[in-house]
Structures are given as C-alpha cells and as structure tokens.
Amino acid sequence: MILAMSGLKASTPENRGLYADRLIKLASRLEETRYESYALNYLNALLISRHVPENRKPVIRKLLDRCREWTSIYDGNSSEGWIGDLSGYVFAEDEIQCLEGSGGEIYTASEYSDFILRFEFKLWPGSNSGLGLRTPSSGNAAYVGMECQIIDNSSEKYANLNPYQFHGSIYGVQPALRGAQRPVGEWNFQEVRCQGRRVTVVLNGKTILDIDIDAVSENGTLDGKDHPGLKRTKGHIGFLGHDDPVAFRNLRVLDLTSN
Structure with missing residues (x-):
C-alpha cells in the first residue's frame, strides 16, 4: 500500500489519473473477492491523498460506501x-x-x-x-x-x-x-x-x-x-x-x- 501510494505521488500530473484508476481497480477487486476490510483502508488513504485527482473521488466514495455496508x-x-x-x-x-x-x-x-x-x-x-x-x-x-x-x-x-x-x-x-x-x-x-x-x-x-x-x-x-x-x-x-x-x-x- 505504501509503495503504491508512493508511486502515485511520484507520478507526473498527467499520469496521476491513470495511476489512480489502477489503484481504484485494485481496491474494487479486493472488495469483490474477500478483502473488503483491506479495501476500506486502501480507499480511505486514496480519498485523503492530495495526489488523487478530484474527478476520481466520487468513484472512491461509492466504493467506500459499499465496503461500509458489509455487516x-x-x-x-x-x-x-x-x-x-x-x-x-x-x-x-x-x-x-x-x-x-x-x-x-x-x-x-x-x-x-x-x-x-x-x-x-x-x-x-x-x-x-x-x-x-x-x-x-x-x-x-x-x-x-x-x-x-x-x-x-x-x-x-x-x-x-x-x-x-x-x-x-x-x-x-x-x-x-x-x-x-x-x-x-x-x-x-x-x-x-x-x-x-x-x-x-x-x-x-x-x-x-x-x-x-x-x-x-x-x-x-x-x-x-x-x-x-x-x-x-x-x-x-x-x-x-x-x-x-x-x-x-x-x-x-x-x-x-x-x-
């Protein structure tokens, strides 16, 4: 997770959107399989990162809502x-x-x-x-x-x-x-x-x-x-x-x- 976020930080501004998309896809895959608690932590970190483009935040929030619905x-x-x-x-x-x-x-x-x-x-x-x-x-x-x-x-x-x-x-x-x-x-x-x-x-x-x-x-x-x-x-x-x-x-x- 730390390495992934470091890669996002080091990415050029024009590539940050694509990099964020890959991380969001990974978090989605974690939730879909069995690791919804890991996905929750992952998505929270992405949401507060200033390196994630704002236009990706709605997708992150939607995935967060789904992870929180697991009881x-x-x-x-x-x-x-x-x-x-x-x-x-x-x-x-x-x-x-x-x-x-x-x-x-x-x-x-x-x-x-x-x-x-x-x-x-x-x-x-x-x-x-x-x-x-x-x-x-x-x-x-x-x-x-x-x-x-x-x-x-x-x-x-x-x-x-x-x-x-x-x-x-x-x-x-x-x-x-x-x-x-x-x-x-x-x-x-x-x-x-x-x-x-x-x-x-x-x-x-x-x-x-x-x-x-x-x-x-x-x-x-x-x-x-x-x-x-x-x-x-x-x-x-x-x-x-x-x-x-x-x-x-x-x-x-x-x-x-x-x-």
Whole structure:
C-alpha cells in the first residue's frame, strides 16, 4: 500500500489519473473477492491523498460506501444475534463451533432477502453440517427453506452419496462441482450470493454452483421431494448441525435488497 501510494505521488500530473484508476481497480477487486476490510483502508488513504485527482473521488466514495455496508453477524464471543439450539454450539475466540455429539440448528435473528454471505469454515474428518438460506426458524431447512451442504467431501463414508449431497450443493435440488475444498483441518473461504431467483456459491475462489432456482426445479427436484422453501424470497441464515464438529469464523453479510 505504501509503495503504491508512493508511486502515485511520484507520478507526473498527467499520469496521476491513470495511476489512480489502477489503484481504484485494485481496491474494487479486493472488495469483490474477500478483502473488503483491506479495501476500506486502501480507499480511505486514496480519498485523503492530495495526489488523487478530484474527478476520481466520487468513484472512491461509492466504493467506500459499499465496503461500509458489509455487516458482521457474529461478535466473536457471544450468541447475541443468534436464535435456535444455542446450547449445541460454543461461541468464543472469534469462532462458532459445533461440537462432536452436539449441534442442532441455529439461525440469525435477522432475516435476509437478497444478500451475499462470506465466511470461513473448518471441517474434521467426516464432518457433516449445512447452511440454511432464506429459511424459517423451525422445520427441516432443506425443504422449508434451502440447505447448502457443508460436508467433508473426502470422507470414505460419504463415497456413495447422491451428487446433490456433496459440499456446496443445494440439498436435493442441484449438485455443486467438486475439487475446490481444502484438506480437512484447514480453513476454507466461502461466498454465497442469493439474489432474486439466482444462487451462486464460490469456494476458495472457484465457482462451484451458479443456478436459477426456478429453472433447476421446473420439472421437479432431483430427490423427488417437495421443496416449498425454494419459493421463499426471505428468511434466516442458519447453521444446521448433525452432531459433527465444524467451526465457523469471519461471518459477514452484504444486504443487496436496496442495491
């Protein structure tokens, strides 16, 4: 960052606009991937720099506004903002942990319609969990809402699962691509976008699911069951434990409803 700003300062006046454009593009890329906090610091520095042309400042302010709209949904040490079977999880040390032999379903107290969710998760051998999307706070989330699978794809005990049961899949509806999951014990980064009828899942930088909900369920679902939750346009985000250890951290949401 310091070197980049030094380059801007050293640039000739006629080239400062082009140099600023490159830095703004870099900040935009940081926000688009997973580093919105870094982008925020970067953009603040650009905004106050006297070497950035004034006609670039509106673009910088717009990007700053977007970075500031990201909201953490976990305070790092308590269950505040969460509802459900809270006793099955440990909320401490910047992580939410579902313990072995424990679990159950927990949900954000707030509901979301169109949003981007970013988080990290860590699996243990044979871990199985789920991510509830636009789900009510009761009932089987895979059917009354949507369940995006969180599971150890490498476990031998899951070798014969249906394709729609592997990680990142919308359970019973659409399988996700495999091959992007990191080894058990390492942290994975995942982004889930729900916007209108489209659901996109990016795992460790690779898009593993990108579907139109209506299109993939038009002729029935893959598991042959009724999924009324696919029609929902709003609901909670949740973690759907299955008595297996899983850890989550760095959870944040960008509400797209007004964008």
